[in-house]
Amino acid sequence: GENVEQHPSTLSVQEGDSAVIKCTYSDSASNYFPWYKQELGKRPQLIIDIRSNVGEKKDQRIAVTLNKTAKHFSLHITETQPEDSAVYFCAAPRRTYKYIFGTGTRLKVLA
Amino acid sequence: DTEVTQTPKHLVMGMTNKKSLKCEQHMGHRAMYWYKQKAKKPPELMFVYSYEKLSINESVPSRFSPECPNSSLLNLHLHALQPEDSALYLCASSQPGLAGPRAPGVSTDTQYFGPGTRLTVL
Numbered sequence: 001g002e003n004v005e006q007h008p009s010t011l012s013v014q015e016g017d018s019a020v021i022k023c024t025y026s027d028s029a030s031n032y033f034p035w036y037k038q039e040l041g042k043r044p045q046l047i048i049d050i051r052s053n054v055g056e057k058k059d060q061r062i063a064v065t066l067n068k069t070a071k072h073f074s075l076h077i078t079e080t081q082p083e084d085s086a087v088y089f090c091a092a093p094r095r096t097y098k099y100i101f102g103t104g105t106r107l108k109v110l111a
Numbered sequence: 112d113t114e115v116t117q118t119p120k121h122l123v124m125g126m127t128n129k130k131s132l133k134c135e136q137h138m139g140h141r142a143m144y145w146y147k148q149k150a151k152k153p154p155e156l157m158f159v160y161s162y163e164k165l166s167i168n169e170s171v172p173s174r175f176s177p178e179c180p181n182s183s184l185l186n187l188h189l190h191a192l193q194p195e196d197s198a199l200y201l202c203a204s205s206q207p208g209l210a211g212p213r214a215p216g217v218s219t220d221t222q223y224f225g226p227g228t229r230l231t232v233l
Contacts, residue, residue, distance in 0.1 A: 032219035043201065043224040044154065051219060089153050097142055097166055097207075099222065101153035 006102030023090035115225035134185040134202030144203040
């Protein structure tokens with residue numbers, strides 16, 4: 001079915017700690033997995049993505065890991081800062097041009 | 112230019128009004144999307160145009176009518192909306208893969224979102 005599960009729905013961490021958000025998808029044909037950050041009242045912004053020919057990708061404090069066998073991928077944010085507070089969405093393609101979004105994770109970084 | 116722009120930013124309309132939302136991109140992308148996003152929910156796909164042709168209509172009510180006048184512009188015409196249609200309407204664009212408009216299987220192209228139009232239907 002068309003399903004991307006995302007956990008947790010809310011996450012509170014102390015500034016400087018790490019945050020991990022996990023998504024599980026169902027379509028084994030999916031081969032591209034973006035992560036979006038959406039601040040209140042703003043547009044979803046792509047922060048990192050991964051394609052199925054790699055298992056991990058890193059960009060400064062942000063990394064994404066992919067396990068194609070288990071059909072899950074995770075967002076890792078290290079040394080969190082207050083400005084990382086936002087809602088994060090994962091997505092996975094269901095078919096051409098159609099992406100299914102996860103239900104979102106509200107991250108709060110406590111100063 | 113890596114931006115998708117949308118106008119207006121905010122729109123308040125009555126149930127008998129006719130209005131239009133506009134979206135523009137100058138990245139040369141050949142796929143454009145309309146999403147609807149309710150508060151605390153993920154974006155929900157409404158329509159996709161690829162190479163100026165309607166590719167996907169996610170069973171959207173006919174009171175929403177999309178239009179793609181050219182490869183840079185996407186409109187959403189609104190008529191006789193209901194209060195439950197109040198939401199953030201997001202436009203997005205992407206560049207389809209090398210296989211072109213008839214690429215099989217699933218997508219691998221990155222979508223870039225506009226800032227959205229906050230719509231309130233009274």
